[in-house]
Amino acid sequence: MTGIIPVVVLALVCVSFAFIFNANMQFETLTKDKMNAELRSTKLKITDVMHASEYTTEAIATAIGKNVKDGDDLKEYQDAINKYVHDSEYIVAIGLFMDPEKWHADLTNFYWTETSSSVDFVDVSSMNITEKDWFQTVKSTGTHYYTETYVDSTMGILMTSYVAPIFNQNDEFIGVVNTDIDMSAVQSIVDNVSIGKTGHAKLITKDGLFVSGVDSDKVLQANISKDKEYGLKDVSKKLLDANEFSGTAKGEKKTYNVYTSKFDSYDWILTILIDQSEVREAISEITIMSVVIGVIAIVVIILVIWLIARGITKQLGMVQNRSKAMAEGDFSMDALKVKGKDEIASVTSALNEMLEANRSEMTEISKNSSVVSDNCDTLRNAVNELEESFEQINKAIYGISNAMIDNSATTEELTASVVEVKDVVVDLAGKATESEDMSKEIMDRATQINKDSSKNFEVAMKLTEEYEQKLAESIDNSKVVGDIEIMADAINEIADQINLLSLNASIEAARAGEAGRGFAVVAGEIGNLAAQTSQTVANIQSTIVKVHDAVDQLVGNSSSLIKFLNDNVAPDYKSFVEMSVQYQNDAENIKDISVYVNNIAENLRSSMEDVNTAIQNIADASQTAATDSSVIMDQVDAVTSHVENVGQISSEQQDVAKVLDDVVSRYKLNRDEF
Template identity: 35%
Template sequence: MKFKRISTKMLVMLLPVIMLFMFLLVTVSYMSSRKIIREEISGKMNAEMTIEARGITSKLGEVSGMAGQIAKAVESTYQSVSLKQYEEYAGKAIYQNGLALGSGIWFEPYKYNPEEKYTGPYIFKNGDKPEVTYDYSNEEYDYFKYDWYENAVRGNGQPVFSELYYDETLDTTMMSCTAPMNVNGAFLGAVTVDIDISEIQNLISSLKVGKNGNAMLLTADGTYITNRNSEKVMTANIGSDENKSLVELSKAILKNGSGSGTMTEDGEKYDIYYTTIDTLGWKLLFRIPQSEVNAPVRELMLKMCILGFAAILATVVIIILLVKSLVREIRKANSFALRLAEGDFSVDAIEIKAEDEIGQLCSSLNTMMYRNKEVITSIADDADSISSVSGTLDDATVTMVTNFEMIEDAIRKIGEDMTNSSAATEEVNASVEEVNAAVLFLSQATNESHRMATDIKDRAAEIEKKSISSFEAATQLAEMHENNLHKSIEDAKIVASVGVMAEAISKIAAQVNLLSLNASIEAARAGEQGKGFAVVAGEIGSLASQTAATVGNIKKTIVSVQEAFNRLTDNSQQLLVFVKETVNPDYQSFVSAANQYGKDAGDIDSTTTRIVEMTSNIETILNEVMAAIQNIAEASQNTVNNSDSIITSVEDASKMAGDISKMVSEEKMIAENLETMVKSYKL
């Protein structure tokens, strides 16, 4: 059977068990209580009957004792004490006992008075004073024939009680206690004490057994001594009573010394408890209605039923309250779990008020929420950071690709300008050779120029070597994608050395132009002899001017290239910082290579400075012009070659930047998807 509510399930499962156990508890308690109460009542009844029986026995014992004392007194003094004295003695004795009506001293014929057959004074109560009569001491009454006297004769020397009898004269139920008088084994006579049992009857009749019970007293043969129906007293016998259940019970009462039984009267059952008064064999009966006996049990049963019902009701209420409390906590936990399942982590933690299994469940749910919330918050923050970095990196990559394109265009222009510069240099070189042939006195300066040219050649070789090294480094960067960009930027710094060389060429051209001007002045001073030299000097000056103009264009181009390289360097530095911190710390080696290039550039600058300082005269200037022209030619060729290398490196770097841009776009898309997924959770 499936239940939709825990309270219904618990009530259906527990309530029948509780009711069954309550029923068994009430039943067992009822049976046990009934048994205990009956045993207690039986014990109480037996105790009460014992007390009453002992009371009756005690009263009768006092009577028999009084009879025995009078008999003993008469036995020892009858020969010396007068009847008058006995009468006084007996009169005092009967007033000392409430049951005694009178006492008689009955002698055997001629024992007290040899002349009298009947000697039997009878002393009885008459108001406050005893009175003596001899009405029973005569032949007419003949006390020798009565049972009470014969009992004394046949007795064993102990006082004997007679059967009850009704005295019509006194209108009283009486009984006599007879104590024999024996002298030296011979029967002397008897002392009787007549007692009125009405006091005993009243005592028994007044006994209240419980609330509605009563007591009865029977003779040994079952005659009623007391009865609620006064007509049955001393006239009816229990064995012939009209109540059949009582007649049936009377057999056990008369046979056994004590016991109990039941009888029915007027439709109501009674419990009968009986015992025997040993002195007389009388039967003392206590009768109590079973309804009264069972009343405490019924009351206990009712109370237990009420308590059981109240306990069941309280159990139901407690179960319902407990289940409501549990369901309330479970619903809170369920609602909390549902909101977490829906992605709502902004829900407040469950307030834990208990330390039981429900409290532990709520604590576990709270812990789960806090840990998942921390994880999701961390993912959200990381997703935002990745998205932001990806956006920045994407912008930097786009800018870098654009700068690479600009660098490539600038380098191509440099190559073209260097080609033009090479042609102009060849023309300048031809002019310088003509000037060198014309100016003999400059031969020594030509040697010096040769030495300087050799130095410049060696430096050019060094530059070539470094260019090859840069090319190899660029090739290595092409093979290793993460190194291409840095090497390309470092190789591009050769443009600065080209600028320095162009500056040197510009200065040399200025010096050549100055020398040409001086030569023209000297030729003018020589007159006709110097005209040819003046023409040559003019051509040299013209070529120097053209060279200066060309070098100026080269410098402008180099400035543009440097500006582009500076922009590239700035953007590349941002990328290098990112790569250095997150991709590969090994890029630090490229910084060292850049420092080395800086030192080389300083050396070149220092060398060119020394060249400028050594051109103090025209000879060195011409040689320097010649060497410079040659250097320009070689540098132009090297610049063209380096430009091709740079273009190749820039193309590789541009391709790598494109790949990076693609990866950044994919990473950005992943970050956006992750951010979208995280946003589905409410924190």
């Protein structure tokens, strides 16, 4: 047992070193987490300060953009902006700078700045705003912009400017709102960071210039790339390039742990430095404490191991002696005393249980050996009876197997009949489906015929009405012929009068002699014209008579045609429409009957499938029963063989029982009957 002590000591030493190493790693991790938490907390405080000014600037830009128009007087916002500047803890000045391309007014660039007693208005319209980088940047990007941190030459304080764009109602850029923010609140937040005894914070620009955490004369003047006091020059490149950085910097007098984090929206890097000796002081205390505890633990463990080994050795000697006695067949000894609940006590208890169990088993074996012999006789008689029963079972199963084979043949014939019926039903269902499809086609044709007949009937009736109307109009128009006849009679009378006048003129011309010769010629021509007119009128009157006859004949024929349409064609069309409706109804009835027959056929087919399935199940069951009967017969033969073997085994068991009696008699059980 003493050989285990060096192993335990070595293990404790290894565990102690592992604990110390893990403690150092955990402490460094906790330190880094604490520093990162402090960085996040400080950044959040600074962000809150900056957001207050950002919200004010954005609110002013939005209000002006939504309400002003080109050329408006922006001084009307003076009271509101004065209040913002005066009430804000961080805002030093707010300026409005309008784009000269979009804003046309005398007053374009101006700001309100806080003095010791009031807020003053300053006009800087003469400033060429387009030359300012911050103005051009906001105009081109359309978003807000932070200037670099700077010291105001007029007020002598550290500031940064937040510039927000102004968009008019048409979403056009028209200018910016420029807010100057006092950095003293940010410097105060950074300067008040204190961690432990030596931990402090510094704010650095992304160019490496100190903003806070240093003397005022070094603000925006000293660069970390030249810093020797804290050793930041050695890590300046990594510090400025990384979003987050942790490492060590060796200063002139001390070595510092450095933790940094960049701002997303601002031109700054927050840095925390803590003396490395302060961090390692706690680690050294943990190491020393771990070593002391480890030494004490080793001494205590060695003492405990020695005491335990001594007790185990004594108890194991007693167990060894008792085991030897049991191996020699002596079960008459008393049980060992069990102390405690350790492994040795468990072994001792198990040995006592084994002693008692073996003693009980040997006693039970001796007692039951005669019972085994009697049971073997009973078992032999039972085996004989089983052999006779199995013979009868074998005959019965053989009869069942033959019956099942006959049943299987019958079910096959029935299955064939069911299949034939099923085929007929399927054919019937197919015919019903075809009838249903044909009825659908008939119905579609009947519907189309009904539609076409109705349409043609309507067209015929419409044409009849149009022809009647046109016939009436033609009859009315034929009355013009009568008017023409009247005018022809009038012209004829006029021609007669002209002819009479011509005759009179000729007579007068003859009376006049040579002087009336020319007039006589004219009178003659007028007479000829009157004669021609009379002849033309006669022709017109003859034509009018013919027109009268034609019109009368046309009216008669048209009336007969219209009467034929009304009396014959229209009723035929109507009967045809009614017939197509009846045709459609008949097709619908045929369809319903086909669907009904199809449903009946489908139900019959489903029922026949169920019957076929049931018959097949019966056939399968019969086949399975026949097969199982054969298997059972084989199993009965096998069981019969096993029963015969059992009879033989029972004889052998009688011999074994005698041997057991001889063996038990050799053990010392401390019992009166032995």
